[in-house]
Amino acid sequence: xxxxxxxxxxxxxxxxxxxxxxxxxxxxxxxxxxxxxxxxxxxxxxxxxxxxxxxxxxxxxxxxxxxxxxxxxxxxxxxxxxxxxxxxxxxxxxxxxxxxxxxxxxxxxxxxxxxxxxxxxxxxxxxxxxxxxxxxxxxxxxxxxxxxxxxxxxxxxxxxxxxxxxxxxxxxxxxxxxxxxxxxxxxxxxxxxxxxxxxxxxxxxxxxxxxxxxxxxxxxxxxxxxxxxxxxxxxxxxxxxxxxxxxxxxxxxxxxxxxxxxxxxxxxxxxxxxxxxxxxxxxxxxxxxxxxxxxxxxxxxxxxxxxxxxxxxxxxxxxxxxxxxxxxxxxxxxxxxxxxxxxxxxxxxxxxxxxxxxxxxxxxxxxxxxxxxxxxxxxxxxxxxxxxxxxxxxxxxxxxxxxxxxxxxxxxxxxxxxxxxxxxxxxxxxxxxxxxxxxxxxxxxxxxxxxxxxxxxxxxxxxxxxxxxxxxxxxxxxxxxxxxxxxxxxxxxxxxxxxxxxxxxxxxxxxxxxxxxxxxxxxxxxxxxxxxxxxxxxxxxxxxxxxxxxxxxxxxxxxxxxxxxxxxxxxxxxxxxxxxxxxxxxxxxxx
Numbered sequence: 001x002x003x004x005x006x007x008x009x010x011x012x013x014x015x016x017x018x019x020x021x022x023x024x025x026x027x028x029x030x031x032x033x034x035x036x037x038x039x040x041x042x043x044x045x046x047x048x049x050x051x052x053x054x055x056x057x058x059x060x061x062x063x064x065x066x067x068x069x070x071x072x073x074x075x076x077x078x079x080x081x082x083x084x085x086x087x088x089x090x091x092x093x094x095x096x097x098x099x100x101x102x103x104x105x106x107x108x109x110x111x112x113x114x115x116x117x118x119x120x121x122x123x124x125x126x127x128x129x130x131x132x133x134x135x136x137x138x139x140x141x142x143x144x145x146x147x148x149x150x151x152x153x154x155x156x157x158x159x160x161x162x163x164x165x166x167x168x169x170x171x172x173x174x175x176x177x178x179x180x181x182x183x184x185x186x187x188x189x190x191x192x193x194x195x196x197x198x199x200x201x202x203x204x205x206x207x208x209x210x211x212x213x214x215x216x217x218x219x220x221x222x223x224x225x226x227x228x229x230x231x232x233x234x235x236x237x238x239x240x241x242x243x244x245x246x247x248x249x250x251x252x253x254x255x256x257x258x259x260x261x262x263x264x265x266x267x268x269x270x271x272x273x274x275x276x277x278x279x280x281x282x283x284x285x286x287x288x289x290x291x292x293x294x295x296x297x298x299x300x301x302x303x304x305x306x307x308x309x310x311x312x313x314x315x316x317x318x319x320x321x322x323x324x325x326x327x328x329x330x331x332x333x334x335x336x337x338x339x340x341x342x343x344x345x346x347x348x349x350x351x352x353x354x355x356x357x358x359x360x361x362x363x364x365x366x367x368x369x370x371x372x373x374x375x376x377x378x379x380x381x382x383x384x385x386x387x388x389x390x391x392x393x394x395x396x397x398x399x400x401x402x403x404x405x406x407x408x409x410x411x412x413x414x415x416x417x418x419x420x421x422x423x424x425x426x427x428x429x430x431x432x433x434x435x436x437x438x439x440x441x442x443x444x445x446x447x448x449x450x451x452x453x454x455x456x457x458x459x460x461x462x463x464x465x466x467x468x469x470x471x472x473x474x475x476x477x478x479x480x481x482x483x484x485x486x487x488x489x490x491x492x493x494x495x496x497x498x499x500x501x502x503x504x505x506x507x508x509x510x511x512x513x514x515x516x517x518x519x520x521x522x523x524x525x526x527x528x529x530x531x532x533x534x535x536x537x538x539x540x541x542x543x544x545x546x547x548x549x550x551x552x553x554x555x556x557x558x559x560x561x562x563x564x565x566x567x568x569x570x571x572x573x574x575x576x577x578x579x580x581x582x583x584x585x586x587x588x589x590x591x
């Protein structure tokens with residue numbers, strides 16, 4: 001009786017169709033909680049090792065074989081595949097015929113979430129094509145070249161081995177750091193076997209440099225160096241022992257190389273820029289990427305995903321380079337400032353001026369050497385931990401760790417910290433081992449990963465939407481004396497990125513844009529670019545081949561080009577535009 005009464009009081013059940021998973025023929029996944037499941041389910045609340053990451057990418061290939069393909073462009077130092085995935089709608093033309101965006105991530109091994117950002121971007125575009133108008137338009141007119149991990153060796157080492165937040169940044173390369181004739185023989189050691197390299201501390205009553213925090217004994221405060229007060233603790237550095245018996249701890253760890261210091265733009269040797277290698281593009285990973293990018297001149301935008309700090313970075317990497325052309329800076333500023341609004345707590349910054357000097361960086365090479373608008377995003381920022389609080393600078397390490405512990409205790413239930421525990425060290429005797437695990441501070445907590453990925457994918461989409469798009473307006477034909485005719489046409493670039501950046505034009509990188517007029521029975525007598533929209537006689541004529549006008553400076557962002565030809569003859573004619581970084585377009589008309 002009670003059960004019957006309760007059932008009668010319940011609201012009517014929703015139709016079963018509203019609870020059913022997506023069926024074949026549904027519109028797809030719009031990216032909103034509208035009850036339609038994506039075709040490929042990928043949990044975005046975790047990070048993946050290299051094999052798992054590629055498996056997810058391959059699932060996307062299997063689901064959309066016409067739109068998404070894979071090729072191996074080379075191999076890493078440890079022989080892992082360097083895979084580039086191409087996202088393109090073949091119904092609107094081959095990828096090489098469209099403006100394209102190159103996206104890479106994880107150039108530093110421990111900066112892992114850049115790879116997930118790329119996987120999310122591919123997934124989001126594929127799932128929403130056909131159901132979201134903006135995504136559909138972008139995927140139909142542009143292509144994407146996606147390299148999930150530029151440093152798969154460092155990535156797998158960070159996932160599989162015992163590390164701190166800072167280790168496994170580079171690719172592994174033996175180095176004799178302590179100059180004893182041996183290589184990498186005294187790295188940090190995971191003494192307690194928990195998979196993270198944490199810290200060591202020792203209790204030395206009245207003889208130490210640190211004291212326990214009055215409110216949290218997990219935190220050590222350094223005493224002022226000019227104080228006569230002595231503490232009861234000393235910090236002993238990262239977890240480890242004297243593996244080579246030379247009386248020092250962790251002084252010869254795994255050596256490496258830094259692939260974000262190895263590109264041709266302002267490259268400097270090792271004694272100036274550590275990790276650069278013996279010459280630019282020395283490492284097989286960098287050579288593979290450089291070869292691919294050079295073989296694809298249609299790349300009009302570059303995005304490189306790094307790890308932490310909440311930054312949208314552009315070059316120059318060093319003050320000595322000088323300034324970028326003002327026309328390109330205007331585009332950078334528009335995209336970067338929009339990015340600051342799309343990505344809360346991120347700052348749009350110039351690498352050398354607002355961060356530090358980087359010689360031989362990837363995105364400085366793709367812009368300075370190839371003329372491609374390029375950004376580096378540093379993905380995670382700890383400001384996301386307390387979005388309602390303004391972070392104060394200069395609070396010191398103790399306050400920094402207070403905040404970190406508060407977040408870990410209240411939101412992660414303490415899962416990020418290894419509590420201090422005693423250990424009998426062969427050199428130091430009785431010590432304690434403890435500290436934050438390798439992923440704390442380096443990557444987002446699981447519940448914030450998807451937001452970070454989506455916002456950065458949206459910034460990529462914003463950048464890609466800015467790639468050049470050219471239109472040709474209806475030509476205007478004017479009868480002239482002597483039977484000749486003037487053909488005037490306006491050719492527009494409706495997007496913010498120019499068809500040829502000012503950098504590309506100034507260095508003559510790539511090939512100029514080409515505007516042609518042709519038609520059977522039509523002779524082009526003269527042609528050039530008008531310099532005044534109201535005075536057709538003001539024109540810069542091209543000396544040779546007037547039917548084929550070359551435009552080294554391209555068409556500016558949201559700019560227009562006014563072209564005039566003087567022709568003889570009549571019949572059908574075609575005006576065409578061709579450029580490396582925009583889809584070729586043509587317009588037919590009658591003379």
